[in-house]
Amino acid sequence: MTRSEHEDGIRVAVSTVILTLRRDGGQAPRLALPLVRRTRDPHAGAWALPGGWLDDAESLAAAAARTLAETTGLAPSYLEQLYAFGAVDRSPSRVISVVYWALVREEESVGAVGSDPENVAWFDAEDLPGLAFDHARIIEYALWRLRNKVGYSRVAQGFLPPEFTLADLREAYETILGRRLDPANFRRQVDATRTLIPTNAFRTGSHRPARLYRDATDVELADRGPLSPEETRTS
Amino acid sequence: MTRSEHEDGIRVAVSTVILTLRRDGGQAPRLALPLVRRTRDPHAGAWALPGGWLDDAESLAAAAARTLAETTGLAPSYLEQLYAFGAVDRSPSRVISVVYWALVREEESVGAVGSDPENVAWFDAEDLPGLAFDHARIIEYALWRLRNKVGYSRVAQGFLPPEFTLADLREAYETILGRRLDPANFRRQVDATRTLIPTNAFRTGSHRPARLYRDATDVELADRGPLSPEETRTS
Numbered sequence: 001m002t003r004s005e006h007e008d009g010i011r012v013a014v015s016t017v018i019l020t021l022r023r024d025g026g027q028a029p030r031l032a033l034p035l036v037r038r039t040r041d042p043h044a045g046a047w048a049l050p051g052g053w054l055d056d057a058e059s060l061a062a063a064a065a066r067t068l069a070e071t072t073g074l075a076p077s078y079l080e081q082l083y084a085f086g087a088v089d090r091s092p093s094r095v096i097s098v099v100y101w102a103l104v105r106e107e108e109s110v111g112a113v114g115s116d117p118e119n120v121a122w123f124d125a126e127d128l129p130g131l132a133f134d135h136a137r138i139i140e141y142a143l144w145r146l147r148n149k150v151g152y153s154r155v156a157q158g159f160l161p162p163e164f165t166l167a168d169l170r171e172a173y174e175t176i177l178g179r180r181l182d183p184a185n186f187r188r189q190v191d192a193t194r195t196l197i198p199t200n201a202f203r204t205g206s207h208r209p210a211r212l213y214r215d216a217t218d219v220e221l222a223d224r225g226p227l228s229p230e231e232t233r234t235s
Numbered sequence: 236m237t238r239s240e241h242e243d244g245i246r247v248a249v250s251t252v253i254l255t256l257r258r259d260g261g262q263a264p265r266l267a268l269p270l271v272r273r274t275r276d277p278h279a280g281a282w283a284l285p286g287g288w289l290d291d292a293e294s295l296a297a298a299a300a301r302t303l304a305e306t307t308g309l310a311p312s313y314l315e316q317l318y319a320f321g322a323v324d325r326s327p328s329r330v331i332s333v334v335y336w337a338l339v340r341e342e343e344s345v346g347a348v349g350s351d352p353e354n355v356a357w358f359d360a361e362d363l364p365g366l367a368f369d370h371a372r373i374i375e376y377a378l379w380r381l382r383n384k385v386g387y388s389r390v391a392q393g394f395l396p397p398e399f400t401l402a403d404l405r406e407a408y409e410t411i412l413g414r415r416l417d418p419a420n421f422r423r424q425v426d427a428t429r430t431l432i433p434t435n436a437f438r439t440g441s442h443r444p445a446r447l448y449r450d451a452t453d454v455e456l457a458d459r460g461p462l463s464p465e466e467t468r469t470s
Contacts, residue, residue, distance in 0.1 A: 056329055060319060060331070
């Protein structure tokens, strides 16, 4: 395998899709993600996913975590690799973008501030502004993967605190899937999986008290890929 | 986002993990994959996954298909992106390798010949030779993903012809999972998914005739990623 004369022009970037459930005053929660306004060309002024160039001396996951922290101040406990995007025409120059993603709880998403806070904002995933490059398609793919994944894994718990009610969990599913679920059926299905442990605590408030649950196991919620420390370590 | 001074040294390569089920004279089938012997440094003489450098003017999937065809003569109908490997120390120089994978039927795996057939061979996945770079770990990850995926998708059918017996399908599962499955339980579980349609044809031979089945739907067996033609087209 000889080195092509052409590939000198190929550069490697990383981007991150950070999703959370935003609750605004009693309304149904909505999926939201942070974007960064570009201050230089190409696409100056357009919103883009947090990201930047891969540095020679850092792993892909470390680059994703670094550029995410620099731009947004966010530091999720893990980042999962989503996909490597490499269409020839996705940028004026040839850029391969390795995209990572994470689900964060709403508490983790507030208060985080990057180096240029005026150019960072959270957007409703259903109501995005004009986006740079192929970032609209990257987000669409992340949302598709999320919808797909709730069918066979406990990914929705990534949005929730360690203890949650069945209504919290159902609401997370409903938001991801974009449709209402029957509460009784949902409870039966969750019971059948035996992955939740009822605690002795209840949430009280305007409704009747609701029992709090926690995850039954310490099984990873994220696919850490090849499970190698140097690949998945974010710092 | 400014361009780092360091990243000029980063190059992008592609590799492919092609898996098939090999049956040798009545024995239980085994997972097998093609490897290419390296003829130059680094790791001259070691076996490696088929692959090569990404060309400036081709998509990642197209580069994976081209380098696979050049080295092995194989041309699977689709390649699915497996993972982007980017550990800093995975190669003497900095190389990001975007790895694709596919399952092929045994018939597709025979007769394919690349440009240097003496340096291509199929190996039993459980009995690999010394491998270049981090390719042993990449293969390990591909096998992990395959075992994982049979739990929630019809990936095993990728090894089988359009019509197959329940014993064929169970054998594919057994080989992937590395353990025996109870035939009666397996049949009940498959029936419950309602994804197989019994045909009116039977396979006859030394045993009693076995009914042939086919997949119930045209649902894709592969995750084509972002579902964009330019990303997934292999030619």
